[in-house]
Amino acid sequence: MNAQWIAIDWGTTNLRAYAMGRDGVLAQAVSDDGMGRLDRDGFEPALLRLVGPWLRDGQVTEVVACGMVGSRQGWHEAPYRAVPCTPLDPAALVLAPTRDPRIRVRLVPGLKQASPPDVMRGEETQIAGALALMPGFDGVVCLPGTHCKWAHVSAGEVVSFQTFLTGEMFALLSQASVLRHGMQGDGWDDAAFDQGVSDALSRPERVAARLFGIRAEGLLSGLSAGAAKARLSGLLIGMELAGARPYWLGQAVAIVGSEGISASYARALKGLGVEARLVKGGEAVLAGLASTRAKVTA
């Protein structure tokens, strides 16, 4: 195997590496050496543990990494770039300090917005990748996840963006709140999801009451786990869509993320008359990292 370069998606909980050849991915590897469990001196060893087999003595392999690895608590800070700007500027990559002569590691900076204050780190690469995969796209990119981002994209630049805490609220409420008691078990109820979306869109201010209603209905009439989970998801996504209305109303929308959560957002948006294009999150990351490299070597 002859890796021409290595693409890295390095978040808080995982480290994902891709050995890249002329025609795409030659090999991939993943570990749980996310930023959250590493101190500053732990990043290079963690990387070498994972990609060591892809390196050759006497040869320098280029590594491009995006995500929390470039945060202040990461390997080395890659300062935020301010919007409006292109999602990814190859000239703004930041060199990380390394000891091993076989690698040269550059980090992708995140984006910041002054007003309203907002930040992203990792999603800028997915946006760049989505634009590479959909040349000429103008509109809004929605990136569901722990912290869902909505970004206005025009003429290849991120004009503005807004982050919602939706995914983290779903995780906390379904796993750590009183609602967890009614959510043990598998199953998913599309009708309950749709009802949650609809309730939250029409009365977003009542969401905290609807949340307790899930618990009460479980106690009083045995709401199923599948319906409870789907209703919770629908309420939170519905509230987000109510708040993100300026982003999706009358816009071309692309959803970039993993399949399950992207499908939920697409379903909710379809109910509002918006047909979103879907881009797989993993493919977008790779296309984004590759786009920086292509420009660097051009």
Place this chain on the structure above:
Amino acid sequence: MNAQWIAIDWGTTNLRAYAMGRDGVLAQAVSDDGMGRLDRDGFEPALLRLVGPWLRDGQVTEVVACGMVGSRQGWHEAPYRAVPCTPLDPAALVLAPTRDPRIRVRLVPGLKQASPPDVMRGEETQIAGALALMPGFDGVVCLPGTHCKWAHVSAGEVVSFQTFLTGEMFALLSQASVLRHGMQGDGWDDAAFDQGVSDALSRPERVAARLFGIRAEGLLSGLSAGAAKARLSGLLIGMELAGARPYWLGQAVAIVGSEGISASYARALKGLGVEARLVKGGEAVLAGLASTRAKVTA
């Protein structure tokens, strides 16, 4: 000491006991033997550990207990009573099975509402106590806490009520979400609280975005811990007040709860032109438990 009876407030995390004489509280005790750490056979021993010194051989002491102790996972189920009804009916107390001949334990049932589905357990006693402390009160009782309740009270009956998950969301978001990073330390910023209330009241659908904004502002411009915590509290209470508008608009409002959180609700309501009466939660529980007893012995 000669306890005529014993009042018990037995929640998920704490067990509070009061030795009651003719003129009020003779002694009190608290332990962390809440329902959450007891199985069914553990309740009587936990009670005896705490109130044993107040009992006399050859004499039966009456014990009246409210809270989660009467739930399905508690000592013995005291089935919910359906609203509209008085908050507390002495004839509906449920006898708990006991082995020790020195005690006779009765449990206060909670209240349920069919539509929209809702339940309370413990707060019905505080409402009964608040009515005993404010004879002739007609209006709305707000009971802040982990699960804040709003209850319409008319002619001595609870007509309807609604629960908001506000307190639990504050705890999870401030302690377990990404926001916790900016909330270490003391301090409280009233202006940030007011701003949060105002933001949420005017645009409740944007609360999940405002929440992430707290984190972003911490990263970009060093928002203080006191301002971050107060803003979070303001956003969640403001969203609740937006959803509870039918409860407080044009109504006489009484807030029953602990001093700190009651003051926050009172401040937010005052900004909306509502001057709420304040009743201390502990006094309301005791007055409620005493009211059942007074009627029983009458």
